[in-house]
Amino acid sequence: MTTKQLIAQIHKKKSFLCVGLDVDLTKIPEHLLKEEDPIFAFNKAIIDATHEFCVAYKPNTAFYEAYGIKGWMALEKTINYLNTNYPEIFTIADAKRGDIGNTSTMYAKAFFDDLGFDSVTIAPYMGKDSVEPFLAFEDKHTILLALTSNEGAFDFQTKKLEGTALYKQVLETSKTYKNAQNLMYVVGATKATYLQEIRQIVPDNFLLVPGVGAQGGSLKEVCNYGMNKNVGLLVNSSRGIIYASKGENFAQEAMKNAKELQNQMAQELARKF
Amino acid sequence: MTTKQLIAQIHKKKSFLCVGLDVDLTKIPEHLLKEEDPIFAFNKAIIDATHEFCVAYKPNTAFYEAYGIKGWMALEKTINYLNTNYPEIFTIADAKRGDIGNTSTMYAKAFFDDLGFDSVTIAPYMGKDSVEPFLAFEDKHTILLALTSNEGAFDFQTKKLEGTALYKQVLETSKTYKNAQNLMYVVGATKATYLQEIRQIVPDNFLLVPGVGAQGGSLKEVCNYGMNKNVGLLVNSSRGIIYASKGENFAQEAMKNAKELQNQMAQELARKF
Secondary structure (H helix, E strand, O other): OOHHHHHHHHHHHOOOEEEEOOOOOOOOOHHHHHOOOHHHHHHHHHHHHHHHHOOEEEOEHHHHHOOHHHHHHHHHHHHHHHHHHOOOOEEEEEEEEOOOHHHHHHHHHHHHHHOOOOEEEEOOOOOHHHHHHHHOOOOOEEEEEEEOOOHHHHOOOOOEEOOEEHHHHHHHHHOOOOOHHHEEEEEOHHHOOHHHHHHHHOOOOOEEEOOOOOOOOOHHHHHHHHOEOOEOEEEEEOHHHHOOOOOOOHHHHHHHHHHHHHHHHHHHHHHHO | OOHHHHHHHHHHHOOOEEEEOOOOOOOOOHHHHHOOOHHHHHHHHHHHHHHHHOOEEEOEHHHHHOOHHHHHHHHHHHHHHHHHHOOOOEEEEEEEEOOOHHHHHHHHHHHHHHOOOOEEEEOOOOOHHHHHHHHOOOOOEEEEEEEOOOHHHHOOOOOEEOOEEHHHHHHHHHOOOOOHHHEEEEEOHHHOOHHHHHHHHOOOOOEEEOOOOOOOOOHHHHHHHHOEOOEOEEEEEOHHHHOOOOOOOHHHHHHHHHHHHHHHHHHHHHHHO
């Protein structure tokens, strides 16, 4: 999917919501455990219920890998279901990969060509030749971890690397990579005040913002500091939507919460566009 | 496996060789492609031929994920084969994972409990709460990327973070993590001169050193600067061993190259112990 197509979808749906498909068998409704593939059954129901209100889905691959072969089969079924039934949806493999050139190319092929994801999240620690193999794929997007939303982000990311915080160096340096136009960045929403500084370095790139809950606490702040002329934001919610209820009505409750977030997003978009 | 058991194996076999099982279907002998599971057939033959000369095997998970479900099945069969037939061998899932706490726990369970690996490689970018879930597993080992052997290592790792190179900060900071005794570090062999400085920060930890070829170019230098009183080194060779030949005799040729490296290692060990 091109960035243009993604922007068009955002305006059409009045939403820049990404739903995180982080499926944990201990948290999904019990009646689904009887299904042949409970993970896929859960995802299918969530997708069918929420797709009108979001523009992207983001399975975190760890949750699938944790279930071995069965998990991978569920991931394959999920991405195939999305690509077949909702091809207008932007898909993110939240895999946080990063390896040397040759190996990165294998990962890129696996996620982009074989599984058919539009994008994949990548860790920057190994630098240029670990990232560029992903950037080489046309109309595919590489979402680089810049500033994550966890406590450990303060271990290295916010520390000064040759005068500038490491996460800013990641932004600055990655801009010089070949095919840098295919870059997006992960920026934790719990640090919305950082967004202003980030936008000075990467005014045009899309930012994937995790950490905004169903209550939409800091959504306004994220939009104030992070939105650009192309919207430039994908705001993720995982547990707040997919685990809205553990009852038989889980998909309807997920839809309600997705709709509520979409409503707030529509207001933010109306203010700017 | 405990660190003590690993050290005992090193002295028994007079080897600290790790064989990288980075299986690429375009590089393995053609006659194996007729097998039901060519990847596993290749690994089994390589393992049977080389196990006397090495103390560890390291499948890079990217190579398996690149083949989807079939790849994961081959990885499972490989680790099961190792654990059943050669339980004295140290196993490394070269996965370079790193995610927030909850998700790291799922990865740790998948690699340590379900697949039964002794260790897994982890990227440090997300800091403490992305690493500690791995460290919590007793007699399992977390191998943190410190200084990698690729060109991109100079993008961030060698730059100064608050006065000290980022890779040294990773060493210093990770030493303060809970259960830090379960840490090992990846240190690229192409920078053997860095090893002296690294040993000042982490005198006791094992170092996993990639980038030493079949010719053993810098093995002596790695040993001079990196070996400690417990040996403290695992030196990896992948392509130099497993792709020694593309003919029917591939396993014998792999054995020859493994044996040659083991011989050089035995000499280095004899010099010190």
